[in-house]
Every structure is written in structure tokens, then in C-alpha cells.
Amino acid sequence: DAKTTQPPSMDCAEGRAANLPCNHSTISGNEYVYWYRQIHSQGPQYIIHGLKNNETNEMASLIITEDRKSSTLILPHATLRDTAVYYCIGYNSGGSNYKLTFGKGTLLTVNP
Amino acid sequence: GAGVSQSPRYKVAKRGQDVALRCDPISGHVSLFWYQQALGQGPEFLTYFQNEAQLDKSGLPSDRFFAERPEGSVSTLKIQRTQQEDSAVYLCASSVSQGGNGYTFGSGTRLTVV
Numbered sequence: 001d002a003k004t005t006q007p008p009s010m011d012c013a014e015g016r017a018a019n020l021p022c023n024h025s026t027i028s029g030n031e032y033v034y035w036y037r038q039i040h041s042q043g044p045q046y047i048i049h050g051l052k053n054n055e056t057n058e059m060a061s062l063i064i065t066e067d068r069k070s071s072t073l074i075l076p077h078a079t080l081r082d083t084a085v086y087y088c089i090g091y092n093s094g095g096s097n098y099k100l101t102f103g104k105g106t107l108l109t110v111n112p
Numbered sequence: 113g114a115g116v117s118q119s120p121r122y123k124v125a126k127r128g129q130d131v132a133l134r135c136d137p138i139s140g141h142v143s144l145f146w147y148q149q150a151l152g153q154g155p156e157f158l159t160y161f162q163n164e165a166q167l168d169k170s171g172l173p174s175d176r177f178f179a180e181r182p183e184g185s186v187s188t189l190k191i192q193r194t195q196q197e198d199s200a201v202y203l204c205a206s207s208v209s210q211g212g213n214g215y216t217f218g219s220g221t222r223l224t225v226v
Contacts, residue, residue: 043116043203043217044155087154098143098168100215102154 004088009107012082018075020106022088025069031092033064035073037084038105044087047073078110114138116218118204124224125194133189133221137206141216144187146179147203149220155203161187194225 005023012018024033034049048055048062050071055062061074075082087105091097117136125131137144143162147155148171158171163184172179176194181187191198202221207214 042219043205044215045217046215085154098145098160099157100155102156104152104154 004090004103006086006088006103006106008104009109011109011111012075012078014080014110014112015077018078018082018108018110020073020075020086020088020108021070022073023070024088024090027068027090028092031090033062033068033071034089034091034100035060035062036087036089036100036102037082038087039081039084044102047086049091078108080110080112082108083110084108116204116206116216118202118218118221120221121219122222122224124226127195127225128193129225130190130192131194131223133191133202133223135187135189135204135206135218137185137187137204138216139185141206141208142184143207143209144181145205145207145215146187146189147205147217148173149201149203151200158189158202191223194223196225199223199225 003026032049032051035047036044037047038044048057048060050062050064052064064071085105085107087102089100119134123131145160146158148158149155159179160168161181164181176192178190203217205215205217
């Protein structure tokens, strides 16, 4: 799986959009970009994933650059409950792969 | 149940003691995973079950760690002769299949070895 690089921490004001970047320059053509988050004292929670097209669901939007070397997770209206560590993971869900390789992620703090 | 349930939520063990951590996956989930999360780090893979078969145990840090899922549902992670470096949160996840968006994690068991 591709190695990903994320800033260790970010701050965001409540109600504003939170844009979390991730670099994955070594991602291969069949690897998806997955985002999970981990709220304090809970297990990781799946947010969204994409291959090359932008994706949106009820939780967030994922913007992937055309060269697929980086992506941005967007929380359009951050709330205090969005304070968490966000993990960007390169993952090939095909074949026999099943391991998620987490890095240290980005601690997003949403401030009132 | 509605989610993955892990027990106990917290465990304090004296060094050298054996511990057993339980995971109740979502009913019908074929795949089950154990991860270890040290303080300030992301979770790291320990082992993977497909039904009752343990297909991968490459992440288990030593032979003191043992996992089982005898009937393809509940799983137990056992750590023998605990050491201080075993202190961590142990997370269990289950999935209908092995796709990356299907994992549901439990809240974990925080093990502290004193």
C-alpha cells in the first residue's frame, strides 16, 4: 500500500469548512484513497474513499488531484464533534488484500 | 448487535499476568481483525480471521500473543506473561468482506501493564 503523508495537526473554526490534505505520491493505479477518523476513546470510523473521481457522501467530500498524488478531505461545516484524528490510507481492495495501514494521521481540532 | 463490542473496556494487569480480550463482531460478518494501537500512534495490524480460519497472524509481536475464533463469531485475543510494552489499546474490527470501506471497529480495550 502507498505511503501517505499528512500534517500532524490542524485547527478549524466551528461552522467553517475543514480541508485536510494528504500526499500519496507513490500510490499505484489500482489503489484507492481511504479516509478514516478516530474520535477520542473510540475505534476508527470509515468516512469515504475514492479512486480518481471526486466523491461526496453525507459525511464529507473527497477531492483527488488528476495525477492522484494528493487528495483533500473536506468537511463542509465542521462541528465540535468532528474533532478527531483523521487518517488517509492508500488501499488496494482487490485480490487478497485486507490490511489497513494507518499512519499517525492529522489531529483536527474544531474550535468554538 | 448494532456494532462491534469489545470487553473489557479497560484492563490493568500486573506484569507476568495472562489476559484475555474479547470481541463480539457484527452478526454475519465473515472477516475479523485485531489491531494494536500504542499511545500517539495509528492502529497496527495484528491478525485476520475469515470465519474460524486464522489466515494471517503476521502482525502478532511475539509468541505470547494468541488469537482464536473457534466458531467463526466471537474472537479472543490472549496475551500470556504480559510485559509493559504490551500496554496499548487493542481494537477489533469486523467486515462482511475484506473491502476497505466495510470495516466496523469496536471501541477497543485499553490494556495497562503495571
